[in-house]
Amino acid sequence: MRTVIAGNWKMNKDLPQAMDLLARLAAAAPVGDVEVVVAPAFPFLGQAVERLRGTRVAVAAQHCHEAAGGAFTGEVSAPMLASLGVRFCIVGHSERRQYCGETDALVNARIRALLAAGITPICCCGERRAEREAGRQQEVVGAQLREALAGLSAAELMRIIVAYEPVWAIGTGLNATAEQAQDMHAFIRSVLRGLAPEAADQVPLLYGGSCKPDNAAELFACADVDGGLIGGASLEAASFLELVAIAHRCKQPR
Numbered sequence: 543m544r545t546v547i548a549g550n551w552k553m554n555k556d557l558p559q560a561m562d563l564l565a566r567l568a569a570a571a572p573v574g575d576v577e578v579v580v581a582p583a584f585p586f587l588g589q590a591v592e593r594l595r596g597t598r599v600a601v602a603a604q605h606c607h608e609a610a611g612g613a614f615t616g617e618v619s620a621p622m623l624a625s626l627g628v629r630f631c632i633v634g635h636s637e638r639r640q641y642c643g644e645t646d647a648l649v650n651a652r653i654r655a656l657l658a659a660g661i662t663p664i665c666c667c668g669e670r671r672a673e674r675e676a677g678r679q680q681e682v683v684g685a686q687l688r689e690a691l692a693g694l695s696a697a698e699l700m701r702i703i704v705a706y707e708p709v710w711a712i713g714t715g716l717n718a719t720a721e722q723a724q725d726m727h728a729f730i731r732s733v734l735r736g737l738a739p740e741a742a743d744q745v746p747l748l749y750g751g752s753c754k755p756d757n758a759a760e761l762f763a764c765a766d767v768d769g770g771l772i773g774g775a776s777l778e779a780a781s782f783l784e785l786v787a788i789a790h791r792c793k794q795p796r
């Protein structure tokens with residue numbers, strides 16, 4: 543199984559700050575075979591690809607539109623991202639669901655657009671606090687995934703990454719416990735198995751939500767946690783690189 547550590551910078555860093563962080567990541571020695579991905583804001587993606595060329599760090603976008611092009615002012619398409627050398631794209635993040643009306647149907651359309659453009663979708667799912675308190679977390683995440691991934695072939699499913707990000711853990715300092723993460727990741731694996739048995743064991747399942755160097759080891763040690771989608775701790779080179787090193791230690795040899 544691949545191990546992936548992806549940094550979602552969200553709407554943080556101006557150009558000099560982004561270039562400084564990219565330079566620090568580019569200068570760092572590669573750690574094992576952990577796949578390292580960073581997702582700066584749209585304006586900096588082209589420069590990020592150039593700055594990281596020849597390193598083992600790949601570039602992700604945080605969003606894309608489902609259409610290949612056309613009259614969609616302010617939007618960015620998957621073919622545009624591919625033409626820059628962007629290799630991954632986050633889809634269905636809870637912040638885009640909450641603030642930008644991203645529905646499961648849109649997530650599905652965007653995943654299809656990304657796959658058609660040769661970009662790896664990082665498909666986010668996760669329940670809200672009230673849903674977990676009501677014991678509905680599997681129902682919610684199962685429904686999100688079945689709609690987001692509807693109609694994809696096994697070959698397409700093998701090309702995606704899933705990130706489980708419980709909404710109550712994002713930016714709160716309150717991470718899921720290792721047990722909560724492993725339970726949900728095993729459930730997600732079972733949902734994937736129901737969609738395409740041959741793909742289920744190929745899809746990296748990332749945990750996201752207040753994942754930091756001081757809690758990452760127990761999360762990454764879980765059998766079905768294949769890495770992390772990191773927000774706050776990806777904004778500093780030291781903490782992000784520490785997370786890469788922890789993932790390497792937890793997942794070798796596999």
Ligand code: 13P
Nearest residue numbers: 550712713751752773774
């Ligand atoms: P934090 O790591 O800041 O909780 O953010 C997680 C996240 O939303 C990554 O996409």
